[in-house]
Amino acid sequence: MKILLVDDESDKLKKLMQVLTSIEGIDKANIIHKLELNAxxxxxxxxxxxxxxxxxxxxEVLGEDPKNTAGIDFIDEIIGVDQYIKPKQIIVLTAFDDLQVTFKELQNKLAFQVLKFDETxxxxxxxxxxxVEYALLCEKSKGYPLLENKxxxxxxxxxxxxxxxxxxxKDSWEREKIDGDPTYYYSSMFSSGLKQLRVVTAQQSEMGMSAAAALTMKIIYNFKPKYIIMAxxxxxxxxxxxxxxIIIPTEVWNYSNGKYVHDSEKDSIISFSPDPKSIPLNPDIRELVGQDFSDVLFKIRRECEGAPQHDLEVICDPMACGSAVVANRDIIENLVKSHSRKTVGLDMESYGVFYASNNINNQTTIPIVIKSICDFADAGKGDNFQKYAANTSAxxxxxxxxxELKF
Known part of the structure; x- marks a missing residue:
């Protein structure tokens, strides 16, 4: 895979190189960087x-003052001049807010992504x-045919x-391995009326949104499921x-998105300025999970070892997702409830599953998160109910x- 970086800011170039060379499958020798448009x-x-x-x-030429429209003019030139070999993907990365706004006006027409570079x-x-990781997956797949609806x-x-x-x-699962992919996948058959459904499962290599997004993209690409469920x-x-x-979030939102800033009123104190992003549940699934499941839940509770003395419920409200385990009520009040008062749960993966499912090429896979409460995100966190909660979810x-799901 060949990558061209066009940037004359040394700090930004250094960070870009660190990101790209840390990706397995990217050869540093195939990353070319140029400091001027002519080159x-x-x-x-x-x-x-x-x-x-x-x-x-x-x-245009190193040493000259750049024009505000130089980058946009360059993209127009690439599109219009047959002599250029068009890059498969163009990403605009700028540290200037005014240029970001200018380019966003053209973004829908040109279909290029513009990103704000921010060191924080x-x-x-x-x-x-x-x-880049998804493009590597696509490149790797060229050697063998893709199967539909695996x-x-x-x-x-x-x-x-x-x-x-x-x-x-299920009593039995068959292990599956995909060439070049370190993840182990397992498959089994579930029954839906007279129909047999093939279900594939896999565990993330580590906790967190990034690992969830990576596994979601791999599964969608390799197995093309109609639904992907995080349990x-x-x-x-x-x-x-x-x-x-059991929490089935009607939307998942990323409360850890934002940046760290210096608090001018408290010298040397760094504070967090949130910029939460949310993704809604598919509306058909939202209607489906809003039913009364009392009889089903009674049976599940009876089957699960270690059930506490209360009825089991399904909760359909927003879930917050962050990059770290939370065990402090002040964080919940200041960072979560203040931005979404209806939020009922916290995890570290759900937003990654929704984001990957909604941004993969030609996506048709519907993401659903089904997670059960095992603690209440405070200093009293423990593992007494983890097994019970994992079982009610599954x-x-x-x-x-x-x-219930339609196939």
């Missing part, structure tokens, strides 16, 4: 690039990493206790809910697959 144009005449990452504020945030680098449902988990609960749903455990926020209650996921 970049010469490269495009002779070389086919998979990615071009372009700074808008770039001079990883949002730009996470997006670039995800795009499974009906995928269930993904983040930790072993969740994986064990999913594996316990497992989460923290509850509202103490009127109980251990084992069993309810199985019920939906076999009785």
């Amino acid at each position: 970049a144009k010469r490269e495009l005449i002779n070389t086919a690039f998979d990615f071009m990452i372009l700074d808008l504020n770039i001079p 945030s990883t949002k730009w680098s996470d997006i670039i990493r995800a795009k 499974c009906d449902v995928a269930i993904i988990t983040a930790v072993k206790i969740e994986t064990d609960a999913v594996k316990n749903l 497992g455990i989460a923290a509850g926020i509202d103490t009127k809910n109980n251990f084992g209650d 069993k309810f996921a199985k019920y939906l697959i076999e009785n």
